[in-house]
Amino acid sequence: MPSPRLNLAAKLLGAVAAVGLAGPALAQNGAAQPPVRHVIFVGVDGMSPDGINNADTPVMDQMIAEGGSTMHARSVLPTSSSPNWASMLTGVDPSQHGVTSNDWRVGDFTIPASVTGSGNFFPSIFQILHDQHPEWEVGSIYDWDGFGNLYDHRFVDLDVDADGHAETAAHAADYIRTKRPQFLFVHLDQADHAGHADGHGTPEYYAAVESADAEIGLIRQAIEQAGIAEETVIIVSSDHGGVGKGHGGESLAELEIPWIAAGAGVARGRELEMPISTYDLPATVAWLLGIERPYAWIGRPVRAALASEELPKQTYKVSSFYAPPVISPLAQGNDPAGGLFVEDRAELTIANPNPLGEVRYTLDGTNPTATSPLYQGPVAITQSTIVRSALYIDGTQASMPTTGYFRVLEPSDEPRGLSWNAYLLPEDPVRLPVFDELEPVASGVTHEVSLSELDLPRDNAIAVTFDGFIDIPATGTYDFYLASDDGSKLYIDGKTVVDNDGDHGVIMKAGSAQLEAGRHAFRAEWFNGGGGAWVGAWFQGPGIVRQFLDPNLLSPR
Known part of the structure; x- marks a missing residue:
């Protein structure tokens, strides 16, 4: 079973080489100057790294080849839509902006915002841009009407609650061509809708991701048609992933999201091996446009996306850099690997999805170490067993551990269940x-x-x-x-x-x-x-x- 990271690498090799949008990020004399003049953000609700890795996404593949990206950015908890879209607008997590569920409404909340801008909202990127550059063109176009509950609409010049994702993308493309906004926030909802209706990882879900990819292509085309490609950065991300037909939980499949940037001054093909969160988006937008960031924001700009910046020195590697071993029988939705065996014979197999390293495992529920048994082939499971495994490289744990729960019903004259x-x-x-x-x-x-x-x-x-x-x-x-x-x-x-x-x-x-x-x-x-x-x-x-x-x-x- 190939890992998402290997799938991504394969896509990079197969991506079509295109004319780069890179331009000078800073003035030659080193003076403080905005790296770009326009930032377009496209958020695809419910789009997971799995969606990009396993769907046909030529537009995002091209952006990855041309730009900076990671498949290991993270949402905030809870992994619900409103808390995460609010974080992408406000540069803080729910403990600060107070949006803890999709039921949140301004003036009707449990946790007040730690600081307030206008109308009891935490100060958003829209307000910051308006306060510092009221002459700038700023827009918000969204497919899910709940997004409109999260900010003061007086700070955007165009505010559209569109009817469906196709109309959302068409509005965005037309707005870019006619108004050339300094900042535009676009929300597409089809992946989340398919996840709830048909399930994450289903053909219908991947088709929805492909639809979003095509609409991102229309938006990129509009940037070219508007004549602003040489001074624009486009960022694509999401609010959460999903498991089965839901999200809102605390699994990595719900928590990890893609983060992709391409355009003026962006480093080509740079893998952003660094922690990135949803609340880093407004800080990144403000930094790219040369806007002063408020002290209340905790997010930090993803500076390493630009070719003029170096990747930050990190003492500790991102935990999900290597994919963990895959235990079979495989996890299905929220059901973990392993399973219930009433009459069937239970057999454990473990696969290493990485091109290097070795798999160590335990059968007593403890975390594996460098001296734990080396996996060399299928293992018969005869009683209820907790399996844990991890990737080891040169004697050092290189992946997060993965767990399988085998529940084996033993013969009995008494009824069970x-x-x-x-x-x-x-x-x-x-x-x-x-x-x-x-x-x-x-x-x-x-x-x-x-x-x-x-x-x-x-x-x-x-x-x-x-x-x-x-x-x-x-x-x-x-x-x-x-x-x-x-x-x-x-x-x-x-x-x-x-x-x-x-x-x-x-x-x-x-x-x-x-x-x-x-x-x-x-x-x-x-x-x-x-x-x-x-x-x-x-x-x-x-x-x-x-x-x-x-x-x-x-x-x-």
Whole structure:
């Protein structure tokens, strides 16, 4: 399985050589002077590095070949749209600008902005440009209407909530040709829409990324037609990635985003091996245009994108520079590698997606070291096992560790699993229902707190209960973990141990219980309002490292 980094390298080799847009970044006499006169930013909602690596994206491939880029920039938490678009406008994270969810509205918030510009908004790049250069042409054109909640519209000359991505791109191209704006923020939404409707990593998702790529091409063409290519930088990035049909969680697939710059003065083919965040965008725009950045911004300009600048000296390498080993059976959406084996034989295989190094692994849940077993071929798994592996180069760990959870159901004369019931909910629920007021519409037995064995009547506006018993092997304190999209709760002996309720992406909550050895009543509840759907439960205790609930300890009512 090729790594995203190797896919990117292959694309670079195959990219069509084009006339560079590079121009002088600084005056010959060294005087402080804006490197460029125009910056066009195109943000593609929900576009992950995987989307670029696996879709046909000739325009972005060409920008990568001509410019500076990374597939390892990061969004902010939560990996939801509004918090990240707000960070791209304000140069700070949610703890400063206060936008913590897509429900945020100015004047109706939990966390006030740490500093305020106009109208209770954190000062945005739009306001900074207007305050320092009110004569400049500045525009905002967006496909998702929620983007319009995040800034004071008085500071843009053109403000368009377009009807669809094609209209968004057409407006942007026309605006560039006619007005030649100093700064334009363009938001395209088709990749996020496909991710929610069909799933990230699906053919439909890749087709949406290809559509965005073509529209970025129209915008680049408009820059040429406007006669400003020699003094313009175009930046392409995203707000988040995704897993399955959702985002908002804390996985690397949701957190990592592409960041690509091309144009006047930009270094050709430079891989930006440095930490870059969504909140670095406004600082970069301000620096390129010669604008004074407010002290309140925490973002820093990505100066190394320009040929006139050197890559910063870094004592510590970016953690995702080398791709981690790939454990099979592969992860599927939010389901981690490994899986549940009820009757099938379990076998572990590990692949190294890098052209160098060796794979070390463990089977006891500990992180591998340089002296851990060297992977040399398939390994039979006969009991529930936690596999961890990492890439080692010259005896030093060179990748993040990767984990697989193998849950093997052992032969038993006793029934195993949990009884489940499904319930239909009113449209767009935001919390778990009162189940005593509902009648189940489907039921059965599953071997763990998961959706994989459930035959649900629909995907959205639905809730499930999991009931049974858990056999606690030894007296002591046990920690339970519940991860879900949307909300969930876990009960032991009728008492709430984990409360992860609410409308959100896959996030994990934990709780503890002091339990005697023996059988205890177990219950988990889950609901999904819309979009992504997932639930999983872990535990740890005396002599037990954190792992998925062992299906051998569960029995139905």
